[in-house]
Amino acid sequence: MIKIMLVDDEAIERKGLQMLLNKHRPDSEVVAEAGNGKEAIDLAMMTEPDLIFMDIKMPEYDGIYAAEQILTSRPKTKIIMVSAYDTFDYAKKAMKFGVKEYLLKPNSVAEVLTAYDAMVQEVDQENMLQSCLKQANGLIEMEFILTLLLNHVHDFDTESWSEWLHVDDMKGFVIVLLFQSEHPSVTHQDKQGWYASLKNVVAKTPYQILLGPLTGFQVPAFVNYDATNFNIFARSIIHQLQRELTNLKVKIGVGNAIDNLEQFATSYEHAMHALEQVQDSQANYAVYNNQAATTKKTLVPFAEEKRILEAIKKGDETSIDQLFDRYFMSLQQNANYQLSIIKKAMTNFFVILHRVINELGLTLDTEMEFSQFNTPYQIKEAAKAHLYYVMQQIKDWRDSGVRGLLLQAKAYMESNFEKNISLEQVATDIGLSSYYFSKLFKEYFEVTFIDYLTQMRLERAKELLVNTNYSLKEIALSTGYKDPNYFSRVFKKEINQTPSAYRKNHK
Secondary structure, eight states: OEEEEEEOSOHHHHHHHHHHHHHHOTTEEEEEEESSHHHHHHHHHHHOOSEEEEESSOSSSOHHHHHHHHHHHOTTOEEEEEESOOOHHHHHHHHHTTOOEEEESSOOHHHHHHHHHHHHHHHHHHHHHHHHHHHHHHHHHHHHHHHHHHTOOOSOOHHHHHHHHTOSOOOEEEEEEEEEESSSOOOHHHHHHHHHHHHHHHHHSSSEEEEOOOBTTEEEEEEESOOSOHHHHHHHHHHHHHHHOSSEEEEEEEEEEESSGGGHHHHHHHHHHHHHHHTTSSOSEEEOOHHHHHHHTTSOOHHHHHHHHHHHHHTOHHHHHHHHHHHHHHHHHHTTTOHHHHHHHHHHHHHHHHHHHHHHTOOOOOOOOOTTOOSHHHHHHHHHHHHHHHHHHHHHHHHHOHHHHHHHHHHHHHHHTTSOOOHHHHHHHHTOOHHHHHHHHHHHHSSOHHHHHHHHHHHHHHHHHHHOOOOHHHHHHHTTOSOHHHHHHHHHHHHSSOHHHHHHHHO
């Protein structure tokens, strides 16, 4: 819905314009009316309209001054100037402030609607661009975190990351958030809701937080902030999340402060150890300190763990058995054979494995529960069996070929494009992460997921326009568009003519 404000010192002019828009452009809503420039400025700040029809000659402040003040504070607002005076000076002043449409009184219905449509098209394009940039920024944040976690090599250096992510410097600290659900079974949709709530909370904080992906039940993140008080930060985030999420506990491990990205892995490791301190306790967060550093030495042999993960990624079945035996032996010794510590360490190992496999582009649940086992030997054998299963799944996935999965995705889109399908939904259907699926789709087919979906929908729309007598509303609904007006705007943008004109020219 396009929010409209009408500004004219003549009430009858405002009434006539409102009736015209209600009749011909039902996707608009008049949210405010003003009789002078001063009222217009105040109401624009309060109601935040998308589009303003602004008369020029008015008491208090004239339309030119009001437009200047409004656009200074709200530069994305679209303004159509309306005047009974055909004076170039007025138009020149309006254009100086970014006004692109200028109507002379008396104006025809066609002139008003043409100006309206031009401005609405700009609003739609800017909203679409903003939405794409928001999604892209989220993907860039995830790629940034994954790059640092998995030691990927990029063309990007620190300066490039800073520019993309709007970060002045890379000082800060790493946190790991853990979601603990009271429900025995958690769906993919549940996790999407958690992650969306986390993003909403992060957007409202005074801190700049770059989020990694939700893997298993954990989210790594980088907080670009001077580490003045870790405790206040952790309490604030948890408090806000708990207000949004019911039947769910949130715990946070906070790593040490770092001065540059080369220290990221260390801060992440410290955050994981801090999280281990509160994972099964009543506390909601822990900050890494000297006590955590001492406890750290009793837990995981990280060098050996890294070698196992690399062997799994490469599919090196020959060495995995020996590597895991050595890893588990070190783990037992470091844990002083305490069963509870071994169980925690192994649970965390499979969480990390899940993240590594997700990065390969394979959606596979690798998490494992160890509470039912009573001896270290039972834990070791169960973990090894699960590792062999995971490696076989990776092998089968690689053997089937990524291109086959992408062709399967195309087939799914072609069969379901009339529905409200999303990139995440299609990725889930073929068993890839949405991030990896998006990259692969563009790489293989040289077109984005959204552009390809739009092409299919419009091709079907063209067939229906030529071969049926369906109304535009019926065609819109048959091709995946709930809003006929939005369908018409997309059609005109891509085909360079309206649906009605296309039908007339091709019938």
